[in-house]
Amino acid sequence: xxxxxxxxxxxxxxxAAFAMSLRNLVHCALAMAVAFSGIAALYLQLDAQFVGxxxxxxYVGAIAILIVFAILLTRSGEAPEKSVLTxxxxxxxxxxxxxxxxxxxxVLNSSAIPKETPPAPVxxxxxxxxxxxxKFVLPLEIIGLVLxxxxxxxxxxxxxxxxxxxxPGRKS
Amino acid sequence: MFDKLDQIFVxxxxxxxxxxxxGLRPVVSAMLCIAFVMAVFPGVxxxxxxxxxxxxxxxxxxxxxxxxxxxxxxxxxxxxxxxIPDGIKSLTKEDIVPRAADKVVHFxxxxxxxxxxxxxxxVLPFGRNMTITDYDAGLLFFFAVGGAVEVSxxxxxxxxxxxxxxxxxxxxxxxxxxxxxxxxxxxxxxxxVVGSLNLSEIVKHQNNYTFGIAHWHxxxxxxxxxxxxxxxxxxxxxxxTPFDLPEAESEIIAGYFTExxxxxxxxxxxxxxxGMFAIIGLGITLFLGGWTSPVSFLTWIPSYVWFLSKLMAxxxxxxxxxxxLPRLRMDQLMNFAWKFMLPLALINILVAGxxxxxxxxxxxWLVCSAIIFGAYAILGRGLMxxxxxxxxxxxxxx
Numbered sequence: 001x002x003x004x005x006x007x008x009x010x011x012x013x014x015x016a017a018f019a020m021s022l023r024n025l026v027h028c029a030l031a032m033a034v035a036f037s038g039i040a041a042l043y044l045q046l047d048a049q050f051v052g053x054x055x056x057x058x059y060v061g062a063i064a065i066l067i068v069f070a071i072l073l074t075r076s077g078e079a080p081e082k083s084v085l086t087x088x089x090x091x092x093x094x095x096x097x098x099x100x101x102x103x104x105x106x107v108l109n110s111s112a113i114p115k116e117t118p119p120a121p122v123x124x125x126x127x128x129x130x131x132x133x134x135k136f137v138l139p140l141e142i143i144g145l146v147l148x149x150x151x152x153x154x155x156x157x158x159x160x161x162x163x164x165x166x167x168p169g170r171k172s
Numbered sequence: 173m174f175d176k177l178d179q180i181f182v183x184x185x186x187x188x189x190x191x192x193x194x195g196l197r198p199v200v201s202a203m204l205c206i207a208f209v210m211a212v213f214p215g216v217x218x219x220x221x222x223x224x225x226x227x228x229x230x231x232x233x234x235x236x237x238x239x240x241x242x243x244x245x246x247x248x249x250x251x252x253x254x255x256i257p258d259g260i261k262s263l264t265k266e267d268i269v270p271r272a273a274d275k276v277v278h279f280x281x282x283x284x285x286x287x288x289x290x291x292x293x294x295v296l297p298f299g300r301n302m303t304i305t306d307y308d309a310g311l312l313f314f315f316a317v318g319g320a321v322e323v324s325x326x327x328x329x330x331x332x333x334x335x336x337x338x339x340x341x342x343x344x345x346x347x348x349x350x351x352x353x354x355x356x357x358x359x360x361x362x363x364x365v366v367g368s369l370n371l372s373e374i375v376k377h378q379n380n381y382t383f384g385i386a387h388w389h390x391x392x393x394x395x396x397x398x399x400x401x402x403x404x405x406x407x408x409x410x411x412x413t414p415f416d417l418p419e420a421e422s423e424i425i426a427g428y429f430t431e432x433x434x435x436x437x438x439x440x441x442x443x444x445x446x447g448m449f450a451i452i453g454l455g456i457t458l459f460l461g462g463w464t465s466p467v468s469f470l471t472w473i474p475s476y477v478w479f480l481s482k483l484m485a486x487x488x489x490x491x492x493x494x495x496x497l498p499r500l501r502m503d504q505l506m507n508f509a510w511k512f513m514l515p516l517a518l519i520n521i522l523v524a525g526x527x528x529x530x531x532x533x534x535x536x537w538l539v540c541s542a543i544i545f546g547a548y549a550i551l552g553r554g555l556m557x558x559x560x561x562x563x564x565x566x567x568x569x570x
């Protein structure tokens with residue numbers, strides 16, 4: 001483990017922990033942006049440039065902003081008075097510990113572990129693009145179609161309903 | 173001899189790095205590159221602030237700063253020493269934090285603003301062999317770090333607990349998100365034609381000459397439209413007039429950095445200008461041939477001189493526009509982005525595809541130009557529809 005890996009790992013985990021535990025929701029969203037950037041840095045250390053940059057572009061640039069806007073538009077930015085922990089937090093920790101043990105056990109005993117690690121494939125951005133445009137062109141197009149449908153739906157929801165008694169004219 | 177002058181910074185870097193032991197070389201090399209960026213571009217920023225005030229003064233028929241020179245002498249330097257007292261002033265001013273402000277976020281916002289902006293310089297080719305990190309996906313890196321600026325704008329606006337700050341931040345983010353789409357789509361055409369996201373490759377592709385004139389992308393129909401779109405979108409991304417709604421003084425004081433004073437304000441100022449230089453640098457790299465010379469008989473001029481002079485020329489156009497155009501209204505801003513620039517950028521992508529697959533002869537010039545001109549005319553008319561340009565009625569000022 002290189003020191004860079006340790007540092008980015010600690011930053012990511014701290015960001016994730018703060019995103020869960022801080023009182024103010026906007027602080028939580030910002031801490032989550034830190035966690036996303038840490039994950040992107042981890043990807044970059046693994047030489048996965050495309051995934052790393054896409055992580056920053058999509059999660060930090062778009063999703064974090066979207067969450068922050070949603071928080072601002074739906075509630076006032078005041079922090080809640082009562083504790084962020086619900087009364088059943090002991091049970092929650094127990095359940096999550098059990099899930100973690102289960103997953104860890106499953107991973108350690110899986111048949112993939114003893115196999116020899118294959119040499120890392122050279123995945124340049126050009127390869128990713130070529131694969132998207134040849135082998136995976138159908139899934140790509142379907143995703144594009146789904147996103148377009150979602151966007152049209154959002155526009156229809158956001159459209160102003162034309163009411164009859166509204167005073168016509170007087171457009172600003 | 174000119175070759176040596178062209179590569180002088182690279183040579184000096186290799187020479188300096190050769191003094192340190194083998195293991196430390198990558199780190200020292202990176203540090204020196206960072207020092208280069210930190211020395212050159214804030215320097216350009218300092219000159220630009222004075223230049224901007226002087227040019228705006230000239231446009232508005234007044235002098236602008238012309239006093240500060242070397243102390244205790246009669247040398248005035250035409251006022252170009254002005255940035256030194258400005259910097260000292262911003263360092264010595266009181267740092268005021270509003271009582272209701274969110275202290276930590278308020279403190280961090282200027283830093284978060286400056287960091288991605290400086291990171292963006294890592295992939296720009298300043299000259300021949302002068303790219304700091306030659307990422308395979310350099311263009312993607314540039315846009316990715318640019319997206320982080322929005323977070324800092326939100327942090328500044330929200331943490332100040334001031335309605336003007338929050339309004340400014342909302343405006344800024346809405347504007348940046350809207351104009352990022354035409355910005356990226358206009359850059360996509362270049363990627364399609366060059367076939368690479370690497371910025372050095374993109375410059376290399378433009379470094380050929382026919383009849384002594386360079387193959388810059390701006391000299392093709394799709395490149396011209398792409399450059400125009402990129403230029404307008406970069407004006408909006410860097411919050412410059414006519415898209416300076418996020419910091420419209422007469423409406424919302426100073427936008428998201430209303431509650432910042434002293435050096436934090438200076439950091440925002442610096443971040444904004446450095447972001448502007450970075451995005452201009454990207455525009456130069458994509459469309460104006462990067463560090464290449466426009467005509468083949470001037471290739472002896474060092475590459476970094478070409479880059480910097482193109483940068484300063486476009487900065488001058490930015491200042492010129494600031495002195496000339498009035499500010500847009502919010503709905504005009506959004507209409508322009510979504511109803512004009514976005515469709516034109518999409519059509520431009522189509523045109524770049526046609527350009528790529530047609531034979532390199534005069535018909536492709538004709539076809540591509542015709543499509544672009546038709547699209548421009550139809551979209552322009554569409555934008556003008558339902559707009560009645562009658563006498564304006566001032567509702568609250570009669």
